[in-house]
Amino acid sequence: MKVKEIMNPITDHLSPEDTLQSAVVKMRTTVREDRPGVKGLVVLNERGELVGVLTIKDVLRAAIPVYLDTRLSKLSWDGMLEEMARKVACRRVKEFMSKRLVTVPEDAPLMACADLLIQEKMQRLPVLNKDNRVVGIVYIKDIFNVVSQIFLDQEKCKL
């Protein structure tokens, strides 16, 4: 099976110039598997090329000051997260999106996708066509579904 057979087609995307505020609105309203709400969106420039991915982790990271480490975060005051979140609401997607693009071509074998997801600790991979345009996203859950279906299709394991 190729990745394009199981990927989810792109329904929405962000622009690098979007604010985090408008980005979270899109994340909350984009529909996936018939339910609104996604944990990540691809970021495309005005020419439609993939320039990054913004996930809920990136949004959280935006609210955590870079100077904070585990020693200092224990000393933080009540309300610090909320205060920091207010400060970054109007900053741009391009500042916080992850720019390290890990993608797969649409005819990539599933093994290559599974390996990339695990090795790179990713939750999702944008799928590119021959013109390097994003045509879909494959989620770790999609590959898990394939593997688990194979398990279930087998005879019950005897121990």
Added chain:
Amino acid sequence: MSPEIATPTQFDTTFWIATTIFIVAYGIIISEKIHKTIVAVCGASLMLILHILDQHEAFHLEEFGVDWNVIFLLIGMMTIINLMKPTGLFEYIAIKSAKLAKGEPLRIMMIFAVVTGVLSALLDNVTTVLLIAPVTLFICDALDVDPIPYLIMEAIASNVGGTATLIGDPPNIMIASKAKLTFMDFIYHLAPVVIVLMVVLIGVIKVVFTPKLKSSPKLRQRVLAMDERAAITDPVMLKKSLFVLAVVLLGFAFHGALHYEPATVALFGAGLLLLLSKTKEPHHILAEIEWPTLFFFIGLFIIIGGVVKVGLISWMSIKMLAITQGNLLGTSMLLLWFSAIASAVIDNIPYVATMNPLIIDMAGQLWPEETGIALLQHPDLMPLWWSLALGACLGGNGTLIGASANVIVVGLAERQGKKISFFRFFAYGTPIMLLTVLISTVYIWLRYYVF
């Protein structure tokens, strides 16, 4: 003194090759087109490939090659600090002092400047600002004040504080090794003026920032409510680190009397703390040593060795003597101011690496009958070493690019979305540099030429 240095310079092909390597390497380092470490290592290897120096000279001879005192002193101190960092000691000290300042923004700036100054006298400047800057940003967010003046003042305080001791700043480490000066020599000759400079710096902060820094009692309460003990992650390791640090500082204080080089003391401390830490994986601690800096030193030492061997440095020292006519007060003052201005514009490490052999060569010409320590520490030469140290360390405050500590705070602020422009740093740094160098001028003049 070697017979090679005393012979007049031959302007032959070898001379021009070595001089070209030196000038081109320094030019690229200043332009920052290629990382300075890569330039230094390439320049050094060219000195070897083109037979300006042979490998034995570069690796094993004190006068032409790598100064292993400097390298191992830095390795030792970096290892100790890398082991201490995760204990949370530095966060503890910073939070504790912010609370001692009662959460008042102005008092915090003054007390942080003092803490930075004292810490950077004991650690290197870059480490100090790397430790203090995150806590500063944290406290400034708690108090809702602009952190930039704090960061700039800390960079400045670290450059001033680092001047006080042998281990405080790389120029001092290099000068100490070349001139065979002890830790206590630096304390005796530089610490007094640095204390004066720190007091002046605190006064400047008070005058400049009193009208600017305000914060509400509610915000101050946030700082007062912080429990600094929560920052301590590993109390056992903390005690071991403090013990080793005390041993090392005692070792430094008495290294002259005990006939140990400072690098021996630092390496002993590093070994001891590694052992006490019971770590099974020393490689991540050793990997955190700033190898690029050390290789920068290694490369520079070899490049300088090349131009010392071909006589460029000797030729420069003759020119310098011609300018100053052997007037040592004049030479001191020229050296102090020239070093300060040069270090404001270029990295003070390559600058001092060049000046050290130049001063030694000049001494050899002034007092040809002396050798060894008698020459290196000739009573009339000593003020020159102190002028070089004061100029090279304090000059770093002149511009944003003058010292590594400045570059580091700018980088940290930028990652936090706060840009420190060249001119914003300049507005604080340059007047303070001029003031501190002026005070040093008076100090050198009074202490070594009047009394």
